[in-house]
Amino acid sequence: MDLTTIVTQLGATIVEFQSLAAAAAYAVGLWYIAKAVNRGIKASSQPGGAETSGAAIFTTLLIGAVLLNLTNTMGDLWETMTGERGAGFGMVSYSGASAAGVFAPAINAIFTIVSTFGWWYGFKGLTMFKKASEGHGSGGYEDYAWKGFIHAIGGAAMVNIGSTVDAFKETVGLTF
Secondary structure, three states, X not given: OOXXXXXXXXXXXXXXXXXXXXXXXXXHHHHHHHHHHHHHHHHHHOOOOOOOOHHHXXXXXXXXXXXXXXXXXXXXXXXXXXXXXXXXXXXXXXXXXXXXXXXXXXXXXXXXXXXXHHHHHHHHHHHHXXXXXXXXXXXXXXXXXXXXXXXXXXXXXXXXXXXXXXXXHHHHOOOO
């Protein structure tokens, strides 16, 4: 078994993890929403109790709603950056891979693996926004707002790896 076959089989197998990322984001989004509603109920039923701001509840609700809709969120991020709609599930079929001849299936498989990691990075970035909204890591190395932003944008670029590579080729002037 050669390396091309191994990579192609891995790419075909890892596709299932894309929908797993969306399902995990959906579950975490539901958890965030339930947690925010619970905090709101406790804050309104026990006046003078623990300090819970409306902004914290609203932010948690917003991040939960965005996580519920991870697939459209990743597409919207990509559309905001490039103006074209993207973010689909499944094997990546890169148009430029045909120039690689017999290695085209391996290139498509590698792009599929990168795309799958992009879904998870986008998911991680959106959960980092929750940490940032709670005041964790303000400034310095552990600035969760910036880390979340970079993960979400980078994840959207990885999900749409074919378009990202084409944009890079056009920017640098490559012709392969």
